[in-house]
Amino acid sequence: MxxxxxxxxxxxxxxxxxxxxxxxxxxxxxxxxxxxxxxxxxxxxxxxxxxxxxxxxxxxxxxxxxxxxxxxxxxxxxxxxxxxxxxxxxxxxxxxxxxxxxxxxxxxxxxGATGLSNPMKYYAGLEKLNLSARPTEGGYIVNGVLASVSNLGENHWFGLIAGVSENKRIMAVVPCKLDGLKLKEKVDYLGINGSSTYACSFNDVFIPKEWVLSENADLFVEKIRPAFIAYQIPLGLGVTQSSIMAIEKVCQKQNGCNQFLRTQSNELQAEEQHIQEEILTLFNSESLDWKEVADIRLKTAYLTLKAVQTNMLHNGSAGYLKDSAPSRKLREAYFFANLTPTVKHLEKVLTV
Missing domain, CATH: 1.10.540.10 (Acyl-CoA dehydrogenase/oxidase, N-terminal domain)
Incomplete structure (x- = not known):
């Protein structure tokens, strides 16, 4: 990479x-x-x-x-x-x-921010589309609620997809400051509370046509989906690599007792290296197939969960402290497993 x-x-x-x-x-x-x-x-x-x-x-x-x-x-x-x-x-x-x-x-x-958690689930048949758009002079009137959009701030923009009719959906980007748009901060998560996440409520919000990225969101999603998922893979790999380093730092803890644990750093390293090789193979191909990207993303999620749990076991009681690095990585990994597309979302699209 x-x-x-x-x-x-x-x-x-x-x-x-x-x-x-x-x-x-x-x-x-x-x-x-x-x-x-x-x-x-x-x-x-x-x-x-x-x-x-x-x-x-x-x-x-x-x-x-x-x-x-x-x-x-x-x-x-x-x-x-x-x-x-x-x-x-x-x-x-x-x-x-x-x-x-x-x-x-x-x-x-x-x-910028994505705003596509709900739409991606909609396209996978998991949820209904939460935003609706009504055509009006010079643009659209949008209503509905996005439960969680992260990386928002005063001068930030975020993407959205809204349904115009049964057969038409639009995709746009909008600034956070808009008449009729209400943001409510969410900081009650197990982790990632520093992600500037908000619930976004649209009440007759006017979106001018100049902000519309595509009048055919269905086709546009197909275009951007491989990169959307690919950028997530290094989230897990970074946590996995740092967990491996942390495991190796405590290998002599309690007179080397960690050597008797079933999962060791070399096993995690081998699995992580295999994923890196799959990424290089994928990027050497003519085009990025989104399902191949999704498969690597799913493998990364499972490896990350394995790595942080192993890190907790190797660190023992020191990792059980609330503000310890191992416990933070554990919470981050569980968020990664539930980041859209979630593990169950990926399992579905890769099976059906």
């Missing part, structure tokens, strides 16, 4: 050490949102798509997500939210929106 970004590794490491690591406990315990770190990544050019192929963009940005997740998956999740929104802007045929937002999204001036 290392493409053109190799020469920027020192910069990435420096940003993580200076702008993120000092705030990890505050993020976990006090729901601190590391907005500054996300903006610094953009300012450093780490979201730039200039002179890159689509696969180079994906690999480079997946690497940044992975390195971030090693230290704080909550913030890496916020980064995924931004990259998902950036994917929408990169792929739209709406030249006006691309001109207005692409540069701002890539340089960190404006941050």
């Amino acid at each position: 290392e493409s053109c970004v190799v020469d920027k590794k020192p910069m990435i490491e420096q940003l993580i050490e200076k702008e993120l690591r000092p705030f990890v406990k505050k993020i976990d315990a006090e729901a601190f949102y590391a907005e500054g770190f996300l903006k610094k990544l953009g300012e450093a050019g780490l979201f730039s798509s200039t002179n890159k192929t689509e696969k180079e963009i994906l690999l480079d940005e997946m690497y940044v997500v992975k390195e971030t997740a090693k230290v704080c998956m909550t913030t890496a999740f916020c980064l995924w939210c931004h990259l998902a929104a950036l994917t929408y802007i990169r792929n739209t045929d709406n030249v006006e929106m691309k001109t207005r937002l692409l540069s701002a999204f890539e340089n960190g001036e404006v941050l």
Whole structure:
């Protein structure tokens, strides 16, 4: 998972050490949102798509997500939210929106969010679509509720899909400040409370046509879905890699008693390496098949759960402390398993 970004590794490491690591406990315990770190990544050019192929963009940005997740998956999740929104802007045929937002999204001036948890479940037959859109002069009137949208803030934009009729759905991006749009912060999660997550209620919200990314959301989702899922894979790999390192640090604990535990770091390393090889094989193919991406995402979710549980067992009572790194990673991993597409969502689409 290392493409053109190799020469920027020192910069990435420096940003993580200076702008993120000092705030990890505050993020976990006090729901601190590391907005500054996300903006610094953009300012450093780490979201730039200039002179890159689509696969180079994906690999480079997946690497940044992975390195971030090693230290704080909550913030890496916020980064995924931004990259998902950036994917929408990169792929739209709406030249006006691309001109207005692409540069701002890539340089960190404006941050984005996905808003597609409910729609992705809708397309998998798990939920009904929660937003409706009524055509009006110059755009649409939108009503409904999105239960959870993360990485939101005063100057942020987020994606949405709303049903116009039985056979038509639109996709748009909207700013957080809109007449009729009410945001209610959610900080009652087991983990990831520093993700700036809100319930979004739309009450006759006017969305001008200039903000519509596609008048055919069904086709647009097919276009952006591979990247949407691919950017999630390094969330799990980062947590897995940091768990492996943590396991190895305590290998001599209690006179080396950890050697008798059934799962050891070498087993986790082998499974993680296999996933890395599958990613490279996938990216060497002509195009990204979204179900192949989903399969890797599912394997990563199960490996991450295995890695954090193993990390807890190897650390023993030290890991059971509320503010310990192993317990934080455990909570992050369970969130990752329930991030759309969830494990059960993935199991369904890969089976049916």
